[in-house]
Amino acid sequence: MARVVITEFMDERAVAQIRARHDVQYDPQLVDDPARLITLAAEADALIVRNRTQVRGDLLQALKRCRVIGRLGVGLDNIDVTGCEAQGMQVIPATGANALSVAEYVITTTMMLLRGAYMASADVANGLWPRSALGNGRETAGRTLGLIGFGSIGQTTARLAMGLGMMVKTYDPLLAPGAPILNQTGADYLPLDELIATADVLSLHVPLTEATRGLFHADRIAAMKPGAILINTSRGHIVDLSALARSLRAGHLGGAAIDVFDAEPLKSDPILQGCPNLLLTPHISGVSADSNERVSFLIADKVLESLR
Ligand code: NAD
Numbered sequence: 001m002a003r004v005v006i007t008e009f010m011d012e013r014a015v016a017q018i019r020a021r022h023d024v025q026y027d028p029q030l031v032d033d034p035a036r037l038i039t040l041a042a043e044a045d046a047l048i049v050r051n052r053t054q055v056r057g058d059l060l061q062a063l064k065r066c067r068v069i070g071r072l073g074v075g076l077d078n079i080d081v082t083g084c085e086a087q088g089m090q091v092i093p094a095t096g097a098n099a100l101s102v103a104e105y106v107i108t109t110t111m112m113l114l115r116g117a118y119m120a121s122a123d124v125a126n127g128l129w130p131r132s133a134l135g136n137g138r139e140t141a142g143r144t145l146g147l148i149g150f151g152s153i154g155q156t157t158a159r160l161a162m163g164l165g166m167m168v169k170t171y172d173p174l175l176a177p178g179a180p181i182l183n184q185t186g187a188d189y190l191p192l193d194e195l196i197a198t199a200d201v202l203s204l205h206v207p208l209t210e211a212t213r214g215l216f217h218a219d220r221i222a223a224m225k226p227g228a229i230l231i232n233t234s235r236g237h238i239v240d241l242s243a244l245a246r247s248l249r250a251g252h253l254g255g256a257a258i259d260v261f262d263a264e265p266l267k268s269d270p271i272l273q274g275c276p277n278l279l280l281t282p283h284i285s286g287v288s289a290d291s292n293e294r295v296s297f298l299i300a301d302k303v304l305e306s307l308r
Pocket of ligand 1: 073074075076095096098099102148149150151152153154171172173174175205206207208209211212233234235259260283284285286287
């Protein structure tokens with residue numbers, strides 16, 4: 001029987017599936033108790049984390065007998081993958097299992113921000129009837145969605161957007177122009193600068209790497225079409241949020257939805273407070289009841305297989 005340590009929330013039934021075969025230490029708050037985490041890690045044969053547990057440095061050193069790291073989600077920027085592999089550990093992400101949840105977030109925020117009519121409940125309830133102010137919203141069909149990064153989430157988003165009659169264009173350096181997936185999804189390939197300059201809605205679906213860190217700096221935001229919408233569900237450190245807020249306040253960008261931040265949880269930030277046409281969410285685009293179930297069972301199955 002192996003020892004499995006789970007440091008962040010996981011579907012309880014998936015935890016029970018692992019517990020039926022192994023000794024499980026499951027504490028969704030363990031990530032916030034580094035000393036206890038290190039102690040438990042020293043005895044772990046498998047470690048299961050989400051995005052908050054930093055698997056590097058002291059924690060990595062402590063994982064002396066660990067064989068496998070299960071990542072409840074996608075994006076491995078919280079894990080020193082090279083260091084793990086050097087210690088003989090396999091790192092397993094839940095690729096694809098939360099793609100639909102993120103894609104639906106992108107479509108929802110796209111429609112909300114283009115139309116601009118859904119954030120007036122308080123005014124309507126208070127009898128203000130802001131009909132003329134809200135009557136200028138834009139429809140979604142016929143508008144261009146630019147997807148930067150065309151992996152699992154980018155492709156799922158493209159399929160949903162095509163169903164709404166959007167035109168989908170993408171940039172991904174690992175995608176050859178003419179790649180079969182473009183035909184299958186109906187997306188067109190554009191160079192990055194052209195995509196930025198022409199999209200009505202730009203959505204980012206890239207990992208955080210040295211190439212994507214700072215990708216959306218002030219100049220790139222300024223190069224976006226007037227009235228365009230920027231959506232970032234990928235990672236913090238990719239969009240300059242101060243430049244974004246300045247652009248929204250100046251009326252250049254038409255809206256933005258931001259799910260991920262340089263430091264999480266985000267501390268109270270005056271630049272973002274009261275910023276017009278800005279939707280903020282606490283890193284939940286990939287987390288729904290349905291995706292949590294899919295992600296948790298996928299990782300439970302793969303970790304069990306790896307411990308066999
Ligand atoms: P994926 O690996 O399937 O796709 C990522 C794509 O990005 C790949 O096709 C890759 O070629 C492309 N890419 C890499 N560098 C690029 C660059 N410089 N410019 C443009 N494209 C580039 O991953 P995915 O499942 O689509 O997820 C994408 C990212 O979304 C993850 O790495 C993670 O950081 C983030 N994510 C966030 C949430 C959330 O809840 N907010 C949930 C899931 C994933």
